[in-house]
Amino acid sequence: MVERRPFLTFLSHAVLVLGVLVVAFPLYLTFIASTQTxxxxVQTPMPLLPGGHFIENYTAAWKGTGGGSGSKAPVGQMMVVSLVTALVIAIGKIAISL
Incomplete structure (x- = not known):
């Protein structure tokens, strides 16, 4: 028989919500930082709302034209190579398993 313990249910849910916040906050900060200059x-404190450079920053990262302190790695090309690699591996595994 299952016993109802409202306090323990509330406590377990509170711990789960806290855990999600601990995991999600750094991801949120990373996204916010990607929209800033x-x-x-580097300002103290760092803004917690998205900035106005979303399109510029993501376009520069995709094309590999990051200026200043940005990376010049062609992220778009890397994503295409990763996609092709994943597809070849998946198709190869399916072909071998037949």
Whole structure:
């Protein structure tokens, strides 16, 4: 028989919500930082709302044209290579298993 213990149910849910917040907050900060300028990121305190450079930053990252302190790695090309690699591996595994 299952016993109802409202306090323990509340406590377990509170711990789960706290755990989700602990995991999600760094991901949120990473996204927010990706929409800011380099100067805004190093400000104290760092802004907690999205900035106005979302399109510029993501376009520069995708094309590999990051300026200043940004990376010049062609992320778009890397994503295509990763997709092709994953597809070849998946198709190869399916072909071998037949």
């Amino acid at each position: 380099a100067q805004a990121i």
